[in-house]
Amino acid sequence: MSQEPDRIFAQPLAQVPDFAFNEDVVRVFPDMIKRSVPGYPTIVENLGVLAAQFAQPHSVLYDLGSSLGAVTQALRRHVRTEDCRVIAIDNSAAMVERCREYLNAQDSMFQELLPVDVIEGDILALEFQPASVVALNFTLQFIAPDQRLALLGRIRHSLLPGGALILSEKLRFDDTEEHALLTDLHVAFKRANGYSELEIAQKRSAIENVMKPDSLEQHRERLLSAGFSKVVPWFQCLNFASLIALP
């Protein structure tokens, strides 16, 4: 389980392909996401702390778009509620394979962790079981915009009283100046983490067709349309935020 530094976009590419969660990305993903998403370690750890407040006995905790299982590991570090289990799901075979290795390593280091199932599958086709916590940590932005409301509706339907959806996303801003300022500051964050101008530019063109961020207002309105009763932002660092949505 070697972890490599992210150099995926370091060399000039004749044509930048669309970003995909393939084996090359899997190899560098922990480094990539930490150096690309301001606040990522804080969000992940506190997602576990939040989840412990919402977890209900005898229920499922979902990690949707689990990648290498960082959120699942945080859930297992913090949630002690009786008879809960985690279902982690991702449609990238390479991510799922490596995620299982990481979780086996966590199992061998700690006792009495929540049981976990790691499923290779599409969250749009998932039949949800009654859930107390659903985490969508930087996953909804990769779902086609016209599928987002239906997915959130199905999540809302599966949530038990007292549970919560925790949704983290990159944001866009309707105010042009605010959008430009926070985009520039995000570029400065990447530069400070060692990414070159070339890496930043090529990554931008790789993700622009596959990742479509919404504004905070769009998220709030869509969550309310999906049947959630309350939307509470609990974290924002530059143009990345995390929200709690209550059933």
Ligand SMILES: C[S@@+](CC[C@H](N)C(=O)[O-])C[C@H]1O[C@@H](n2cnc3c(N)ncnc32)[C@H](O)[C@@H]1O
């Ligand atoms: C930015 S990563 C999520 C990061 C991860 N949640 C974390 O906190 O480390 C987005 C993930 O969503 C997965 N994904 C995208 N669309 C999906 C879908 N329809 N069904 C399942 N997984 C999906 C991708 O394969 C990728 O691993």
Ligand SMILES: O=C(O)C(=O)C[C@]1(C(=O)O)C=C[C@@H](O)C=C1
């Ligand atoms: O906006 C960017 O440049 C990003 O790298 C963001 C982001 C994300 O938010 O998920 C995009 C793809 C990678 O998974 C890691 C980070």
